Amino acid sequence: MTPPLPKALRRSPARPGQDDRNGKNGRKNGRKNGRNGGPATTPTPKEQAVEGAASVVGWLDERTGASPFLRGFLYRKVPKGTNWYYTLGSATMFAFLSQAVTGVFLAMYYEPDPTRAYESASRITNEVFLGEFVRGMHKWGSTVMIILIFLHMGRTFVFGAYKYPRELNWVIGVVLIVLTLLMGLTGYLLPFDQRSFWATVVAVNLNSSGPIVGPYLADFLRVGSEFGPTTITRFYSLHMLLVPGLIAALIGAHLYLVAKLGTTAPPWLKAEKKDLLKEEV
Amino acid sequence: MPSWDCRRRGRHDRLPRPPGPEPARALRNHVGTTGRCAEESLAQTVADSPKKFDKQSRYTEGRGIAGAFEGETVTRRRLMEGTALAAGGIATMAFALPGLGFALGPIFEDTNPTVWQDVGATDDFNDETYVPRVMNIDASIGDAGKTTIYVRKFNDGQDKVIEGQDPQPYVVISTRCAHLGCPVRYIQASQKFVCPCHGGVYGFQGEVQGGPPVRPLDRFYTRVRSNRVEVGDRFSLNSELERFSPRDPSNHLDGLWQYIYPSRPTT
Numbered sequence: 021m022t023p024p025l026p027k028a029l030r031r032s033p034a035r036p037g038q039d040d041r042n043g044k045n046g047r048k049n050g051r052k053n054g055r056n057g058g059p060a061t062t063p064t065p066k067e068q069a070v071e072g073a074a075s076v077v078g079w080l081d082e083r084t085g086a087s088p089f090l091r092g093f094l095y096r097k098v099p100k101g102t103n104w105y106y107t108l109g110s111a112t113m114f115a116f117l118s119q120a121v122t123g124v125f126l127a128m129y130y131e132p133d134p135t136r137a138y139e140s141a142s143r144i145t146n147e148v149f150l151g152e153f154v155r156g157m158h159k160w161g162s163t164v165m166i167i168l169i170f171l172h173m174g175r176t177f178v179f180g181a182y183k184y185p186r187e188l189n190w191v192i193g194v195v196l197i198v199l200t201l202l203m204g205l206t207g208y209l210l211p212f213d214q215r216s217f218w219a220t221v222v223a224v225n226l227n228s229s230g231p232i233v234g235p236y237l238a239d240f241l242r243v244g245s246e247f248g249p250t251t252i253t254r255f256y257s258l259h260m261l262l263v264p265g266l267i268a269a270l271i272g273a274h275l276y277l278v279a280k281l282g283t284t285a286p287p288w289l290k291a292e293k294k295d296l297l298k299e300e301v
Numbered sequence: 302m303p304s305w306d307c308r309r310r311g312r313h314d315r316l317p318r319p320p321g322p323e324p325a326r327a328l329r330n331h332v333g334t335t336g337r338c339a340e341e342s343l344a345q346t347v348a349d350s351p352k353k354f355d356k357q358s359r360y361t362e363g364r365g366i367a368g369a370f371e372g373e374t375v376t377r378r379r380l381m382e383g384t385a386l387a388a389g390g391i392a393t394m395a396f397a398l399p400g401l402g403f404a405l406g407p408i409f410e411d412t413n414p415t416v417w418q419d420v421g422a423t424d425d426f427n428d429e430t431y432v433p434r435v436m437n438i439d440a441s442i443g444d445a446g447k448t449t450i451y452v453r454k455f456n457d458g459q460d461k462v463i464e465g466q467d468p469q470p471y472v473v474i475s476t477r478c479a480h481l482g483c484p485v486r487y488i489q490a491s492q493k494f495v496c497p498c499h500g501g502v503y504g505f506q507g508e509v510q511g512g513p514p515v516r517p518l519d520r521f522y523t524r525v526r527s528n529r530v531e532v533g534d535r536f537s538l539n540s541e542l543e544r545f546s547p548r549d550p551s552n553h554l555d556g557l558w559q560y561i562y563p564s565r566p567t568t
Contacts, residue, residue, distance in 0.1 A: 134442035217445060218483065222498070225482040228549035231561035235549050236408050243407045245547065245567040249441045250407075 031063070032075065092279070099285035105179070106283060108172040113271060115165035119203075120268075122158040123260060130210070132256035134249055137212035162204055169200055181284040189277040192270055199267050206259035209252060220255070221247060409566045413439075417524065417531040420452060426471060426530065428456035431487050436521075436532055449476045450521065450532065451487050451494075460506070466544050473532050474507050475519040482550040485518065494518060506542060515553045517542065535568075 063071070081087045098106075129148055131140040144151040173193060176182055182190035209220040224247075228238035243250040354365030361369035361376050369376070420434040431451035439446035451474040462468050474494070476484045483498035493510065494503035502511035507518035517540065522533035535547040539554035545564070548554065552562035 134445050212445075222481045222483065225550040229481075229551035232563070235552060235562060235565050238549055239408045239565065239567050240405060244412055245549075245565070246413065246438050247442075247445065248439050 031071070096279060096282065098283055099289075101286040101289040102283065103286065105175045108168060108175050109274075109278070112165060112168040112172050113275075115161055115168050116267065116271065118161050119158060119165060120264060122154050122161065123264075125154055126158055127260060132210070132253045134212065134252050137210065137252055141211045162207060166200060166204060169197055173197065178287075179284060180287050183284075186277070186281055186284070189274060189281070192274050192277070196267060196270050196274065199263050199270070202263050203259060203267070206255045206263065209255045210259065212252065217247075220251075407567070411567050415534050416440075417526075417533050419529050420450070420473075420532050421530055423454075423525060423528050423530055426452050426454050428454035428459075430489060430492075431474065433487070434532075449484065450474065451476065452530065452532075461542050463541075463543050469520070469523045470525055471523040471530055473521040473523050475521060475535060477519060477550060479509070479514040479516045479518060479550050480512065507538070508540065508542070515551060515558070516540065516548075516555065519547060 126144065129140060129144045129151065131137060141155075144155050146152075176190065176193065205220075205223055208223075209216050224238050224241050227241060228235045230237065239245060241251070241254065242248065243254050355363050358364045359374055360371075361373045362371060366376055416437075418436050420436060421432075426432050431453045434450050434452050435447050436450050437446055438448050453472050455468055455470055455472055460468065460472065474487075476486070476494075478485050478496040478498065478501050480496065480499055480501045483496050485494040485496045485501065485503065487494050492505045494507060495501070496512065496514070500512040501509070501514040503514070503518050504510045507520070509515075509517060517538045519535050519537050521535055524531050524533065537545045537548045537552075537554060539545065539559070545554055547568040548562060548564075553559050554562075
């Protein structure tokens, strides 16, 4: 005698509104589940898969309440005239995600030590499988991200999307630009070739030219008055932990405000009075 | 009992919209909550209360808070709020402050001990021209810690003796440009130091003759031990070739500018 199936594995009855298999509309295959007379039939694999996926999504949704949030976040109304320029922000975010993912994998091979950094970086390029590709993605992706973030800022400026009530989002965006540039600065040292070494020396000395706090800032970056053994580990830590963490958090705040305040119409569209009053839900 | 219009309305039990054009949201909300209805609910509260309370009272009892003790000034809820916030704050500070100190600590201490490095015999150098040598700024980081220096003997005829500052037996010029730290090179034919990055030019003493540098090239302390020349710590100079504690490139040592670039603990 076979033991009874656990409850989780048993077939659940059809949901209200679902195409009921033994209802009037579901008789195409002539199958019955046994309740209304006919013998129970096993569902096809496709039906099982659909049922399984739906129940997983339903399980999650019931416990997190994610779907109203996601519906509001992803299906929000956008103004007339929304065009391709509005995708620059998302493009920047995906550039950041690409940097994050490739960076995580580069960190598996890279050694932030002044005597080992150059060797490990060139090993990534020359020996590790797909290393050249991943490192290239990270290197060129950084430039792409800088270009995209400035185009995004330009779009926001030209379209006047920084005005009330979106000033705070502009401020967050400016902080994000500074952090992105800081990523460029700290990442530039990591290959540890002649170019990155001297570029970093000059960049740190540029910092030290600031009055009063400048020299202290340079000491902070160099860990002391001269380029030393922990300069590269400090840059590495800033590059892969501190600054990306701040960027991710601020992207969250940026997106929250975008979803909350909505986007602006392009400046060449005049608001029509009828539209302003239309549909208040 | 508030009037029908002023009862709290949920999202789904909205009253039927009056006929005619709909008022703008802001206007409608204003009428709905802060206008007539607010007054009405306030009047209701006052009418229901058995005695009058003073919102400004020192005592919770006087403020009409339910379950207040006599003579109590801080509610238990308020006390717990404060305690929880303080505990959270202390817990956060307990790791945040040491962490911050850990990261910022190197700013406030000089971790580089003085190391005297042998750069050659006294016979290797003369007082007419510079001889390049390589020394370690930081021995632990391989090639990156090495730097070129230019060494010559102190020239009694040319070199200035600053009152109160003992002259160094050898003049050792650092190749770190005083503009932004690129490595300068000595050109024997013109007796000048030239920086490849932004065109800084220095004379035989390391004094600025052109380009963006803000002060002469740094030098190193020197001494002679058993006929060997040894090089020690770095020092910086102003335009009068007076000695100062080492400064970063781009930090001025002359005029009013010098006061915004003070000496730091690390040097």
